[in-house]
Amino acid sequence: MNHPEGAVTDEVPGVAPRLRDLRRDRGLTLETAAGRAGLSPAHLSRLETGRRQPSLPMLLGLARIYGTTVSALLGEVPPERDAIVRGGPLGASEADGWRYRQAGGSGRAMQALRVRVPYGTEGDLVRVHPGEEWLYVLEGRLRVALGETLHDLGPGDSAHFDSLTPHRIASLDRSGAQLLFVHTLLQSSAAELCLGNGIHRL
Missing domain, CATH: 2.60.120.10 (Jelly Rolls)
Structure with a gap:
């Protein structure tokens, strides 16, 4: 079952090149990665070129497949092994x-x-x-x-x-x-x- 493709938004900037680079770094073809995520290769291609933006469930699935975190996919990587994560109004x-x-x-x-x-x-x-x-x-x-x-x-x-x-x-x-x-x-x-x-x- 594929995700609905929806409209393009600008809420997740910069994620497209990271999705493409991570897939290539893992040695996965577009077809293999798309199949694991339950997406069509065309839809994953649109995510990787920025023509579609992924929902959070999509990001969670792709993060699992690539062995990383949603934060890393979005370029929000905190200091490695930081034990404390502060609350506050920013960072959502x-x-x-x-x-x-x-x-x-x-x-x-x-x-x-x-x-x-x-x-x-x-x-x-x-x-x-x-x-x-x-x-x-x-x-x-x-x-x-x-x-x-x-x-x-x-x-x-x-x-x-x-x-x-x-x-x-x-x-x-x-x-x-x-x-x-x-x-x-x-x-x-x-x-x-x-x-x-x-x-x-x-």
Whole structure:
């Protein structure tokens, strides 16, 4: 299942050449990388040339495939192994309605983000990939689908699951939901498994 291509925006400047360079550095063809990300080669090509801008779910998927972080894809690399990440009003990035702020250091086996999920996000987008995910709802209500089971979470609720479980998330509130999100950064041949029609590999 491919992402909708949407309109070109200027919210994620400079990401196109990094996507192209990372793919080439990993020795992946356009077709192979696109297949792992659940995108068409034409769509990935448009992302790499800046004619389309990736959403945050796309960035998360591409970061996993290339063994890096969303922050690195966006050129927001903090000092290596910095143990402290300061809060504050600056430093948030937005892509396709998702807003996130780095909440953990770089160069680690996990990536931690503070994320705002817009209303109705990922209603039909199912993700499957190696690793683990943990999320904690700070504000609003979130629907988490794990396999065939739906879970409605509120502030203070959390979910921790194997990411090979087909999953999707959506905000139940028109104002969106705020959450802490942690996922493992893994490169694995399991991402190439045929997971069936309608399963989006991220």
